[in-house]
Amino acid sequence: MRHLRTYVQIAWLWIRAAWQYPASFVLLAVGNGLVTGLDFVGLWIMFAHLRDLAGFALHEVALLYGSASLALALADTAISSVERIGTYIRTGRLDQMMTKPVPLLVQVCADQFSLRRLGRLTQAGVVLAWAGTYVEWTPLRALVAVSMIASGTLVFFGLFVGFSCVQFWTTDATEFANAFTYGGATVTQYPLSIFPREVLVGLTFVVPVAFVNWYPCLYLLGRTDPFGTPDAFRFASPLAALVTVGAALLVWRTGVRHYTSTGS
Amino acid sequence: MLHVAVASRAFRRYSTYRAATVAGIFTNSVFGVIYSYAYLALWRANPSAGGYDSQDAVTYVWLGQALLMTIALWGGGATDDLAERIRTGDVAIDLYRPVGLVGWYLASDLGRAAYHLLTRGLAPTLIGLIAFRIALPSSPVTALAFGVSVVLAVVVSFAIRFLVASTAFWLLDQSGVKVMSGAFAIFFSGMMLPLVLFPGWLGTLALGLPWASYVQVPADIWLGRHSGADLASALAFQVLWAVVLLAACHGVLRLATRKVVVQGG
Amino acid sequence: MTPTAQGPAPHGPAALIEVVDLERTFDVRRRVEGRRRRVRESVVAVRDLSFEVAAGEMVGYIGPNGAGKSTTIKMLTGILVPTGGHVRVGGLDPSRDRVELARRIGVVFGQRSTLWWDLPLRDSFDLLQKMYRIPPQRYRANLDRFVELLDLGDRLDTPVRQLSLGQRMRGDIAAALLHDPEVLYLDEPTIGLDVVSKSRLREFLRALNGERGTTLLLTTHDLQDIEALCDRVIVIDRGTAVYDGSLGGLHARGGSTRTLVVDLVDEAAPIDVPGATVRRIEGPRQWLSFPSDASAAPIVAAVASAYDVADLSIQEPAIEDVIRDLYSRGA
Ligand SMILES: Nc1ncnc2c1ncn2[C@@H]1O[C@H](COP(=O)(O)OP(=O)(O)OP(=O)(O)O)[C@@H](O)[C@H]1O
Numbered sequence A: 001m002r003h004l005r006t007y008v009q010i011a012w013l014w015i016r017a018a019w020q021y022p023a024s025f026v027l028l029a030v031g032n033g034l035v036t037g038l039d040f041v042g043l044w045i046m047f048a049h050l051r052d053l054a055g056f057a058l059h060e061v062a063l064l065y066g067s068a069s070l071a072l073a074l075a076d077t078a079i080s081s082v083e084r085i086g087t088y089i090r091t092g093r094l095d096q097m098m099t100k101p102v103p104l105l106v107q108v109c110a111d112q113f114s115l116r117r118l119g120r121l122t123q124a125g126v127v128l129a130w131a132g133t134y135v136e137w138t139p140l141r142a143l144v145a146v147s148m149i150a151s152g153t154l155v156f157f158g159l160f161v162g163f164s165c166v167q168f169w170t171t172d173a174t175e176f177a178n179a180f181t182y183g184g185a186t187v188t189q190y191p192l193s194i195f196p197r198e199v200l201v202g203l204t205f206v207v208p209v210a211f212v213n214w215y216p217c218l219y220l221l222g223r224t225d226p227f228g229t230p231d232a233f234r235f236a237s238p239l240a241a242l243v244t245v246g247a248a249l250l251v252w253r254t255g256v257r258h259y260t261s262t263g264s
Numbered sequence B: 001m002l003h004v005a006v007a008s009r010a011f012r013r014y015s016t017y018r019a020a021t022v023a024g025i026f027t028n029s030v031f032g033v034i035y036s037y038a039y040l041a042l043w044r045a046n047p048s049a050g051g052y053d054s055q056d057a058v059t060y061v062w063l064g065q066a067l068l069m070t071i072a073l074w075g076g077g078a079t080d081d082l083a084e085r086i087r088t089g090d091v092a093i094d095l096y097r098p099v100g101l102v103g104w105y106l107a108s109d110l111g112r113a114a115y116h117l118l119t120r121g122l123a124p125t126l127i128g129l130i131a132f133r134i135a136l137p138s139s140p141v142t143a144l145a146f147g148v149s150v151v152l153a154v155v156v157s158f159a160i161r162f163l164v165a166s167t168a169f170w171l172l173d174q175s176g177v178k179v180m181s182g183a184f185a186i187f188f189s190g191m192m193l194p195l196v197l198f199p200g201w202l203g204t205l206a207l208g209l210p211w212a213s214y215v216q217v218p219a220d221i222w223l224g225r226h227s228g229a230d231l232a233s234a235l236a237f238q239v240l241w242a243v244v245l246l247a248a249c250h251g252v253l254r255l256a257t258r259k260v261v262v263q264g265g
Numbered sequence C: 001m002t003p004t005a006q007g008p009a010p011h012g013p014a015a016l017i018e019v020v021d022l023e024r025t026f027d028v029r030r031r032v033e034g035r036r037r038r039v040r041e042s043v044v045a046v047r048d049l050s051f052e053v054a055a056g057e058m059v060g061y062i063g064p065n066g067a068g069k070s071t072t073i074k075m076l077t078g079i080l081v082p083t084g085g086h087v088r089v090g091g092l093d094p095s096r097d098r099v100e101l102a103r104r105i106g107v108v109f110g111q112r113s114t115l116w117w118d119l120p121l122r123d124s125f126d127l128l129q130k131m132y133r134i135p136p137q138r139y140r141a142n143l144d145r146f147v148e149l150l151d152l153g154d155r156l157d158t159p160v161r162q163l164s165l166g167q168r169m170r171g172d173i174a175a176a177l178l179h180d181p182e183v184l185y186l187d188e189p190t191i192g193l194d195v196v197s198k199s200r201l202r203e204f205l206r207a208l209n210g211e212r213g214t215t216l217l218l219t220t221h222d223l224q225d226i227e228a229l230c231d232r233v234i235v236i237d238r239g240t241a242v243y244d245g246s247l248g249g250l251h252a253r254g255g256s257t258r259t260l261v262v263d264l265v266d267e268a269a270p271i272d273v274p275g276a277t278v279r280r281i282e283g284p285r286q287w288l289s290f291p292s293d294a295s296a297a298p299i300v301a302a303v304a305s306a307y308d309v310a311d312l313s314i315q316e317p318a319i320e321d322v323i324r325d326l327y328s329r330g331a
């Protein structure tokens, strides 16, 4: 909790700093809004050609898309610049942070905090709200929905932090991590039934993004799993989130202990 | 001769990052697999969307992954060096050199593109061929035309990136413009969705903008959707944009030179 | 241990910094001509390093480029995990208890600023108050004092990017001290500063040590920093300490010589007197060197009685020469 407060204080300072360059601030905001807007137009064009995707109707796909997109936007806002940790290592900024009495991860996550995902956040929220009107709500479904967003955010958070740690060991092969982080984020935009069974197994046990939206949404939509996985999976998102974040923190600790700084 | 040397130096410079190349190929391939399944599902639901069949669609996916780095869709490449030199003011030295700045950076970017085509272009194509049986060009003429089209794609993309980098002469920092330009590039190149799926006026607009030369035009040539006079006009479309945009680069550079001279660098 | 002329004052068990047989190696991959793959090798940055620092000491930590100074400081602050030996600072293991230790130490890396580039100095300070949770009263008192001592008053509301190097450095030092650290590590704090800024900084550090008893460990390539501030010097070369003792003791280190400069009336053959050797001749001027611990009187007398002398002077060995001598013998 204490760390959360520090996080907010650092983040706030960064927002103020960004305001020092209003032109860049506005251009970046417009640019990111544009990315999100065009992303949405793409989705709309796709559905102009379809009535359903792998047996999922538009509002069902919208539920999948909206929930994953919201979780990703939240996680991405929270971690700010974890992905750029390699730059921090090279410039010695990480050394500086290590001499401050705030856990390193809190500092890195708050550093260069920006609201660039605001556009995506809004868009995801709107899509989700619309898709939500088709869900037959029960108290348990509402609970699953809330836990889905929270767990999804944590799963993405864990994936981004965990895979960014690659940079503690190598600064060359960092793109490798994108396959799992952004790749994981991309698959969640579709019903996972478009993939073969082996891919689903991978997305459940290796890069557990299936828990971000697929399993809980099956429950919200009252659908049976085309793959016939156990019903328990639909409620297992919090567990998956815990495991992912736990593993990520472990990798992070190992990375920090392995950290070799830079000469000079 | 000088330009060949510049290009081959850029080629060698990129070829030193071997681990990065392997990691990039891996990532391109993962995305290729993801989008292949997505497109297969899409074309299963609508088997003739945009006039493609499902094999065309999957081929399109892998060609897109193969061209992603070659055309530097996200920006970057030689023009990032330019933006940096503008920011630091070193560009003043370049402007007084007897060698044309545009030609110099174009040569360098072509060297980079050649490296990316041979590695991050070829490898995903092979993987797509093995894993998803993507279509191959039906004749040597098609293959040759595809090669020409890719070179033109790089030139068009270079010219746009050069213009974006030149904004640094006035804004000092290209990053905001770069994000915007990247957003347009991804959408209008056909990287996000084939432009043939775009409905009505949006489709007409998209197919007329320079970004169409990035992915859509080369892919359609590869898929054999252009032949004869149609093929010639597809290539002419790219040439036209290349000429117009390169001329714009020269124009902007002249304005910038005047500005730098007036401000004393 | 290292040979010491005048060993450090014996410390009680309460040494603030304890370094025992410390070692740090780095695995680096290097491109070798004619080989496709880069070869792995391990670089020893610090080895067999032991020393203790008592609370309140001001210690100069010097050595040539690449000697391992920064690496040592990074291990003392917990940034790097030692590959051998052990470190304790204030009873804590720096790498294990890094966050806890951070409250009790201040660190300034001369080449890098910890301040927020685009924001006024004051904002950086305010954030540090929150990060360190410095009680408001304490914070205000410290801020006022440092602003006054460091002459930063009219700069508090200037964005850091508009500060001069010297102002920025003073800002960085104030930032490292707001939470009343017991130890302040300074890695090349005077790098790039002009003579006035340097001496102002030295004055400040001396005042700090006097007023608050803050322990200082300072690396530098400017020996005047050491002469102005430190009672004790540790010289490190190729990762290991080659001298640990007082500055005066460095002069007395074996091998160092004094120089007798003789201006003769006319040019002459090399002067030949017992106990001294001619090093250099320029016209009528000759340089004779003799051991530091020998008396100059008989040599001067011998020269004066045998030659027509216009002028005589004796040069003490420059500390630079002594240290250069130490570095080159460290092999
Ligand atoms: N992160 C690192 N990775 C690899 N080698 C390193 C690293 N940090 C330091 N070294 C090597 O360890 C040795 C000691 O470096 P260090 O930075 O401690 O020297 P220094 O005494 O601070 O030198 P300088 O006076 O130049 O600052 C050097 O040979 C350096 O190349």
Ligand SMILES: [Mg+2]
Pocket: A264, C069, C070, C071, C187
């Ligand atoms: Mg150093």
